[in-house]
Amino acid sequence: MVISGKELSARLKAEMAEQVKSFPAKYGRVPHLVVILVGEDPASVSYVTGKAKASAEVGIRNTTIRKPESISEAELLEIIAGLNADPEVDGILVQLPLPKHIDEDKVIAAIDKSKDVDGFHPLNVAALWQKQPCTLPCTPKGIIKMLKAAGVEITGKRAVVIGRSNIVGLPVSKLLLDENATVTMAHSRTRNLAEVTRGAEILVVAIGRPKFVTADMVSEGTVVIDVGVNRDPETGKLCGDVDFAAIEPKASVITPVPGGVGPMTICCLMENTIECFLKRH
Numbered sequence: 295m296v297i298s299g300k301e302l303s304a305r306l307k308a309e310m311a312e313q314v315k316s317f318p319a320k321y322g323r324v325p326h327l328v329v330i331l332v333g334e335d336p337a338s339v340s341y342v343t344g345k346a347k348a349s350a351e352v353g354i355r356n357t358t359i360r361k362p363e364s365i366s367e368a369e370l371l372e373i374i375a376g377l378n379a380d381p382e383v384d385g386i387l388v389q390l391p392l393p394k395h396i397d398e399d400k401v402i403a404a405i406d407k408s409k410d411v412d413g414f415h416p417l418n419v420a421a422l423w424q425k426q427p428c429t430l431p432c433t434p435k436g437i438i439k440m441l442k443a444a445g446v447e448i449t450g451k452r453a454v455v456i457g458r459s460n461i462v463g464l465p466v467s468k469l470l471l472d473e474n475a476t477v478t479m480a481h482s483r484t485r486n487l488a489e490v491t492r493g494a495e496i497l498v499v500a501i502g503r504p505k506f507v508t509a510d511m512v513s514e515g516t517v518v519i520d521v522g523v524n525r526d527p528e529t530g531k532l533c534g535d536v537d538f539a540a541i542e543p544k545a546s547v548i549t550p551v552p553g554g555v556g557p558m559t560i561c562c563l564m565e566n567t568i569e570c571f572l573k574r575h
C-alpha cells in the first residue's frame with residue numbers, strides 16, 4: 295500500500311478550513327502565520343511557497359518576510375523581537391538553513407516559545423523529551439499521523455530511524471518511542487547498516503541521499519517512511535532517500551516522494567499554527 299500524504303493532508307486541511315471559518319465570529323480574527331525566508335535557495339523558496347499556499351487553503355493569514363542573504367543576525371533578531379511582541383501574530387517560522395554568518399540556534403531560541411510553530415525552540419524540545427505538553431515538530435508529527443491513518447500498529451514494533459537531525463531523526467525517534475516502538479537510531483557511522491535495517495518492521499529514512507536505501511536493505515512486509523527530498527542525479531527528478539520502485543513490491547506500506555511526508559509536514563504546520571492561536575485565546 296502506498297500512503298498518499300497528498301490525499302491525507304487534503305482531507306485534514308479541509309477539516310481545518312471548516313474549523314477556521316468559525317474563528318472570526320468567536321475570536322474576531324483568523325490565525326496568523328509569519329514565515330521568514332533569508333536568501334533565495336530554490337528548495338527553501340519552494341517550501342515557503344507551499345506554506346503560503348496551504349495557509350490560503352485553510353484560511354490562515356500568511357505573511358512571508360523575504361530578506362536578502364546579506365541580512366545581519368542582529369537585524370533578523372530584531373524582526374523576530376517585533377513579531378514576538380505583536381499580538382496579531384500567532385506563529386513564527388524561520389525557514390532553515392540560514393546563511394553561515396547567522397547562528398541558527400540563537401535565532402530559534404529568540405522566537406517566543408508560544409509562537410514556535412516548528413517546535414524547534416529549546417523549551418519545546420525539552421518538553422517533548424520530558425513528555426510534557428509541547429508543540430510537536432511538523433515532520434515527525436506528520437509521520438505518526440500517516441502511520442496511524444494507514445492502520446499501522448506501532449506498539450511493540452522494531453522501528454529503525456536512519457538520520458539523527460534535530461528536525462527529523464531525533465524527534466521522530468522520540469515520538470515512535472512514545473508510541474511504544476523499540477527504536478534503533480542509525481546514522482552514517484552505523485556498522486552493518488543493512489543488517490540493522492533488515493531487522494526493521496518500521497523504517498524511517500531521513501538522511502538526504504538519493505535512493506540510498508536499496509531493496510536488499512529491507513525485509514518483506516516492512517513499513518517504509520521516506521523523508522528525503524532529493525534530485526535524482528540521473529533523471530533530475532525529485533526522489534526520496536529510498537529506491538521506491540525496487541522497494542515498493544517488498545514493503546507492506548510505503549510513502550512516495552513527492553506526495554508523501556512533504557505535504558503532511560505542511561499540514562501539521564497549519565495544525566500547529568491553529569493550536570498556537572487557540573492557546574492565545
Ligand code: GUN
Nearest residue numbers: 387388389390391412432
Ligand atoms: N527546513 C527544512 N525543514 C524545515 C522545517 O521543518 N522548518 C523550518 N523552519 N525549516 C526547515
